[in-house]
Amino acid sequence: MSEQECLLEHEYDGIKEYDNPTPAWWHVIFWISIFFAIPYAFFFHFSPMGWSVHDAYDSEIAAFYQAKFAKFGQLESDEATIVGLMLNENYMAATAGTYQVKCASCHGKSGEGLVGPNMTDDFYKNIKTIEEIHRVISEGVVAKGMPAWGRQLGPNQLVLLSAYIASLRGAQPLPGAKAAEGEQLPPWPDHPMLSFEDESEDAG
Numbered sequence: 001m002s003e004q005e006c007l008l009e010h011e012y013d014g015i016k017e018y019d020n021p022t023p024a025w026w027h028v029i030f031w032i033s034i035f036f037a038i039p040y041a042f043f044f045h046f047s048p049m050g051w052s053v054h055d056a057y058d059s060e061i062a063a064f065y066q067a068k069f070a071k072f073g074q075l076e077s078d079e080a081t082i083v084g085l086m087l088n089e090n091y092m093a094a095t096a097g098t099y100q101v102k103c104a105s106c107h108g109k110s111g112e113g114l115v116g117p118n119m120t121d122d123f124y125k126n127i128k129t130i131e132e133i134h135r136v137i138s139e140g141v142v143a144k145g146m147p148a149w150g151r152q153l154g155p156n157q158l159v160l161l162s163a164y165i166a167s168l169r170g171a172q173p174l175p176g177a178k179a180a181e182g183e184q185l186p187p188w189p190d191h192p193m194l195s196f197e198d199e200s201e202d203a204g
């Protein structure tokens, strides 16, 4: 097209305008980004596979503590260890991510119970002592729909999750919480809080 043909009809104060369309490649990128954004927004916000900034943070914190626990070797699964870990808010915050990914689908985001029992009340079906939480998580109650996690999770993760489950007890009753099932247990026994933090490391 000649320069004259490219000129558009209108003219304002003697100023004329070229018809100068954006190139095809630009349009292609424009439409691809729009079409990409729609499913991606659904994936990011609603898909169970999507990860939020919170999830990424939780998994980094969890990895940080897993590395710390590795330095101190295998955690025991006895009463004193489970109670001691349960009282350590940092360790429980570090374990919350694992609970959300592996357990919340059946036990509820805050342990209020869905398919599985409510963990916030004082009633338990398969547990008489705090150590038995570890056994139930490891071996499951397969016939009743509670999977065995012993082979899927690391040994320290199993101990930490036992403490996490114990820590859910006593949370405020949540709307839609599942009714109590099983037997009422006395309060968890008293033990001092456990911390593996290396003081000299944190001092700096």
Ligand code: HEC
Pocket: 099, 102, 103, 104, 105, 106, 107, 115, 116, 117, 123, 124, 125, 126, 127, 133, 136, 137, 141, 144, 145, 146, 147, 149, 161, 162, 165, 182
């Ligand atoms: C597929 C669903 C499902 C998943 C996932 C699941 N659970 Fe369970 N869980 C159950 C069911 C159902 C029961 C109740 C079993 C019964 O009726 O005896 C249960 C029971 C339990 C109990 C015993 C509660 C009691 O009152 O005796 C504990 C502890 C527990 N689950 C911990 C966990 C942990 C920790 C995870 C994640 C690592 C987890 N569960 C993941 C379904 C599930």
